[in-house]
Amino acid sequence: MSDQLKISAEKRTEFGKGAARRIRRADKIPAVLYGHGTDPIHVTLPGHETLLALRASNAVLTLNVEGDEHLALAKDVQRDPIKRVIEHVDLVIVRRGEKVVVDVPVHVEGEAGPETVVTVDHATLSVEAEALHIPETFVVSVEGAEAGTQILAGQVELPSGVTLVTDAEALVVNVTQAISEEALEAELAEAEAEAGIEHEESDAAAEGAEGEAAEGEAAEADAEEKTEEA
Template identity: 55%
Template structure:
C-alpha cells in the first residue's frame, strides 16, 4: 500500500470547543504517538484525509512544518449519527519497521452448488512491514464442497506478512444448504395447515 501525502499543522489548542471549530474550518484534529517520543497534536485537511483513510491501516506521509513523518492510522473516531471523522490517532513508523495490524478477509468465488459458506473470522492479525501493509487477505472458495474448512494455516498471506492469528482458528466453514431448505418447506406446510382446516369448515 502506498502512503497518502497530506499537509498537517501543529495545534496548541485542545478540547471539544476547539475540535468543533476545527471541523467547521474543514480540519480534523489528530495526534501522532510512538517510538517513546512526546505526542504531536496536529490538524489534517478533512476532505483529503477522509479519502486517504478509506482503506484499513492507511499509511500517511505527513508534512509538518516542512518535516516529514510516516504515520499509520490506528484509530478513527466518528460521529455516531453523521459518521464524519471527529479525531484520528496515528502511530509513527519508520521504513523497514514491522507493525501488527488487523487485516480484513475477502472471499472470492462461489462454493459448490447446494452449499453455503460462513465467514467465521472477518479480520486476521498480521505482522507486516509498515510501508508495505496489505489491504486484505484474499481467500478463494471457488468450487469448495460441504464439510471443507479453511483455517488460519491455510491462508495465502501477502508477501512479507506473518500470521499472528492462531493457525488453528477457523476462518471459513462450508456446509450443505439442504437442511435449511427442508426447514423452510416444513415451515410452509405448518403455516398452510390452518388455512386448509378453515377452508374445510
Template identity: 60%
Template sequence: MSEIKLAAEARTEFGKGAARRIRRADKIPAVLYGHGSDPVHVTLPGHETMMALKHSNALFSIDIEGRAQLAIAKDVQRDPVKGVIEHVDLLIVSKGEKVAVDVPVHVVGESAPGTIHLVDLQTLAIEAEATHLPEWIEVSIDGMEAGTSVTAGDVSLPQGSTLTADPELVVVSISLPQAEEPSEDATAEEGDEATAGTAAE
C-alpha cells in the same frame, strides 16, 4: 501501496469546542504518537484524510511544518449516527520496522454449486513491514464442498507478513443453505385446519 502525503498543522486548542471548530473548517483532529516521543496533536485536511482512510492500513507521510513523518492509522473515531470522522490516532513508524495490524479478508472464487459460504473472521491479525502493509488478504474458496472450512493457518499471506492470530481460527466455512422451517403461526394454522376437518367428518 505508496505513501499518502497529508499536510498537517500543529494543534494548540483542545476540548470538544475546539474539536467542533476544527471539523466545521473541514479538518480532522489527530494525534501522532509512538517511538517513545511525546504525542503531537495536529489537524489533518478533512476530505483528503477521509479518502485516504478508505484504504486499509494506508501508509501516511505526515508533513508538519516541512518535516515528514511516516505513520499508519491505529484508531479512527467516527460519529455513530453521521459516520463522519471525529478523530484519528496515528502511530509513528519507520522503514524496515514491523508492526501488528488487522487486515480485511476478501473472499474470491465460487464454492461448489448449491453451497454458500460464511465469513467467520472479517480481519486477520498479522505482522508486516510498516512500509509494505497489505490492504487486504485474499482467501480462495473456489470449488470447495459443503462441510469444508479455511482456517487462519491455511491462508496464504503476502511475502514478508507473518500470522499473529490463532492459526486454528476459522476464517471462511462452506455449508448447504438451511431449509426454511415453518413459523409457529403457520404450524398452528395447519393444526386448526386439521381439527376442523376432523370435526366436519
C-alpha cells in the same frame, strides 16, 4: 500495499469537544501523533485529503508537521456512525523497514458448490508486516467449495515478508450445507415446542372450524328428521 501520501498537518493547541467541533466545521480533522518514545503531538489534518488517504485500511501517511516530516500509520479512525465522516484519527509514528502488527481484512471471492452457505468467521487476520508493505487484503477463494470445507488462518496465502499473528488454527471461512425450508420449519417447531410456545388458532382457522362444525350439526339434524318421517 499500504498507501503513503504526503499531507500537511498543523499543530493544535485547543482541545475539548467545542474545539473539535470548530475544527470539523472548518472541514478539518483533529488527530494525535505518537510513538517511538516521543510526546504526543496533537494536530489538525485537511479533511478531504485525509478522507481520500484513509479509504484503504492501514494507510501509511507522510505527515509534514510545520516543517518536520513523520511517517505515520493510521492506527484508529473514529467515524460518525450515521454520517460516516471522520471525527478523529490516532496515528502511530513508524520507521522505514520497521515491522508492525496490523489487522488486514479478508476478502472472499468465488462461488461455492450448489446448496451451500459460506460463513466468514474471521473478517480480519492479525499479521506482522513491514510498515511500508502492509497488504490491503487477503483473498480467499471458495470457488466450487463443497459443504464441509473449512479454511483456517494458517491456510491463507500471505505475501513474502508477512507473518501470521492470528492463531493458525483459527477458522476463517466455513462452507456448510444449506438447510431446506422444510427442515428449517421442523427445527423451528421443535425449538418452540421445547420452549413451551403454543400458537393461538387464527381467526380464519377458527371460523373455518366453526363453519364445518355447524355444517356437521345441520347434516346430522337433517338425517334425524328424515328418519323420523320414515
